Amino acid sequence: MPDRELIDKICVASKRMRHHIINMTYNVGNVGAHLGGSLSSVEILACLYLGVLKLNIDDPNWENRDRLILSKGHAAMALYAAMAESGYLDVNQLSTFKQDYSLLCGHPSLNGLKGIEFASGSLGQGLSQGVGTCLGLRRKNNSSSRVYVLLGDGECDEGSIWEAAASASHFQTNQLVAIIDCNRLQYDGETIQIMNMDPMADKWESFGWDVNEVKGHDIADLLEAFEFQSRKPYVIIANTIKGKGISFMENDYRYHNARLSKSLYEKALVELGAEND
Amino acid sequence: MIEYNKKSARAWSLLGTCGAHGIAARELVESNPKVVIMTADLCSFSGLDRLKTSCPDRIYNVGIAEQNMIGIAAGLAKEGFVPFVNTYASFCTSRCADQVRVNMSYMKFPIKLIGLTAGYAVGILGATHISIEDMALMRALPNITLISPADCMETVKAMIAVSDTPDPTYIRLTGSVNTPIVYTEDYEFRIGKAIWLCRGTDVCLIATGSMVSVALEAVRMLQEDGISSSVINMHTVKPLDKDALMEANEAHRLIVTVEEHSIIGGLYGAVSEILCRLGSHKTVVPIGIEDLFVHAGSYSWQLQESGLTSANIRVKVQNFFNK
Numbered sequence: 001m002p003d004r005e006l007i008d009k010i011c012v013a014s015k016r017m018r019h020h021i022i023n024m025t026y027n028v029g030n031v032g033a034h035l036g037g038s039l040s041s042v043e044i045l046a047c048l049y050l051g052v053l054k055l056n057i058d059d060p061n062w063e064n065r066d067r068l069i070l071s072k073g074h075a076a077m078a079l080y081a082a083m084a085e086s087g088y089l090d091v092n093q094l095s096t097f098k099q100d101y102s103l104l105c106g107h108p109s110l111n112g113l114k115g116i117e118f119a120s121g122s123l124g125q126g127l128s129q130g131v132g133t134c135l136g137l138r139r140k141n142n143s144s145s146r147v148y149v150l151l152g153d154g155e156c157d158e159g160s161i162w163e164a165a166a167s168a169s170h171f172q173t174n175q176l177v178a179i180i181d182c183n184r185l186q187y188d189g190e191t192i193q194i195m196n197m198d199p200m201a202d203k204w205e206s207f208g209w210d211v212n213e214v215k216g217h218d219i220a221d222l223l224e225a226f227e228f229q230s231r232k233p234y235v236i237i238a239n240t241i242k243g244k245g246i247s248f249m250e251n252d253y254r255y256h257n258a259r260l261s262k263s264l265y266e267k268a269l270v271e272l273g274a275e276n277d
Numbered sequence: 278m279i280e281y282n283k284k285s286a287r288a289w290s291l292l293g294t295c296g297a298h299g300i301a302a303r304e305l306v307e308s309n310p311k312v313v314i315m316t317a318d319l320c321s322f323s324g325l326d327r328l329k330t331s332c333p334d335r336i337y338n339v340g341i342a343e344q345n346m347i348g349i350a351a352g353l354a355k356e357g358f359v360p361f362v363n364t365y366a367s368f369c370t371s372r373c374a375d376q377v378r379v380n381m382s383y384m385k386f387p388i389k390l391i392g393l394t395a396g397y398a399v400g401i402l403g404a405t406h407i408s409i410e411d412m413a414l415m416r417a418l419p420n421i422t423l424i425s426p427a428d429c430m431e432t433v434k435a436m437i438a439v440s441d442t443p444d445p446t447y448i449r450l451t452g453s454v455n456t457p458i459v460y461t462e463d464y465e466f467r468i469g470k471a472i473w474l475c476r477g478t479d480v481c482l483i484a485t486g487s488m489v490s491v492a493l494e495a496v497r498m499l500q501e502d503g504i505s506s507s508v509i510n511m512h513t514v515k516p517l518d519k520d521a522l523m524e525a526n527e528a529h530r531l532i533v534t535v536e537e538h539s540i541i542g543g544l545y546g547a548v549s550e551i552l553c554r555l556g557s558h559k560t561v562v563p564i565g566i567e568d569l570f571v572h573a574g575s576y577s578w579q580l581q582e583s584g585l586t587s588a589n590i591r592v593k594v595q596n597f598f599n600k
Contacts, residue, residue: 122375122379133356135349159344
């Protein structure tokens, strides 16, 4: 059972991350931002950055670090928020999100922002990069680092995900952990309406992966899932709610990418409550 | 240790550029511990059978999954390795263009992409297997070096040369087995530095890949017509050797580009893009594949159909001077 203190710490960070995401979105005005999938990824990324990943902030390229690949690159706001909460970024830097020449692009980029392993934005590529990273670690006899790849459930429409899933199993990349932010919505609507990939767990299992299905906003559940040491490639299917935390955004696909008016912004802040409670 | 001499040139020519690729891959694996070789189910075809037996841990066969192959190569490159990745030219460029764009062009991982049978080498298999647009695609992507070796010896040299650079690179292998020989002895191969194979005063034939040997043939024919020709082996199409091009423009009355590729976006495009920036320049006549898919057929027949022959070069040059 994960440590209570750690759970509380991640809970507080998650709340702050939601504030960061709302602030970043309001700050970019009419440009809008990927709210829904960022809010659904909050606890997953908070657990990773504050409780799971072996990282060295002073040495982002430390050989024995764990690698995180944000394959669903549109959840960049959640990533930056988690990086801010874990000390990788100055919280004030978040206000530069999507500004001209900012290191905090709409999708993560290798533009000098420390701690980003791969640029993303074109869906369906992170799992292949994760397999290759695992093969590289094996060549270097690094068996202690794990490679985490955060995917979206809509992203699993991409055929390249399944090419990668098969190859992970074939090459026995047992250091690979995929997490699916399974919020059941994509840009145009419900995943079962747009492209039904159910039963998701059975698909991964049939590709030779260990599968663990968890409540994606339950920190204790997530931490426990991350503790599991698999002898196969391992996927955590995190059942989440798109737009989680703001009632009028929850389960509404229109908030996949949206802007916030002043009144909606204020309403969202009221729902979230004080940032540091 | 590889020896560059007449005997090697003959032996490699028999194998063709795919076989020469295998020779270079063996050398690279032996000499550079960071090199790994990847293929999409083309171990045998790309001359890797011996390496597969002698060093199985240095080869990754990812099956028929080109998109995944590029992503895996990016992961390996990120961890410090130098992946040489091969499959048919059409499949490693257009099939996985987005993976190439993101991982090689955008993130600049030093992946060395080897396009086998570029042009018409397997044209008997139809338009799916020919590759007449790969240079156009790769050339439009920032940061990617593009090399098109003139023969098997240059294939070996190019592969070894690119292993030492941090640049993402596409090597386009043209020609079938019994590849015509351009080089029979060792020479200096420098990425981005064109090679003058002969010098004349009337026409400069700027050729790349399989068309270098065809251009050399044309020189002898044109000589019979009293036309003095130069031939440049433009093995690196990006970055193009501008100095050589400027010299070609100044020292000749006509420039002809010769390539086993579409006349859109390849060598003709690269040459024209530079010359058009000048206030005035010599006429540039393109010899390449028109904007269409030639019907499936043998390699030699397709070359003939597309006018990729020394006889056609002669006619085009004669037409210009007889105007």
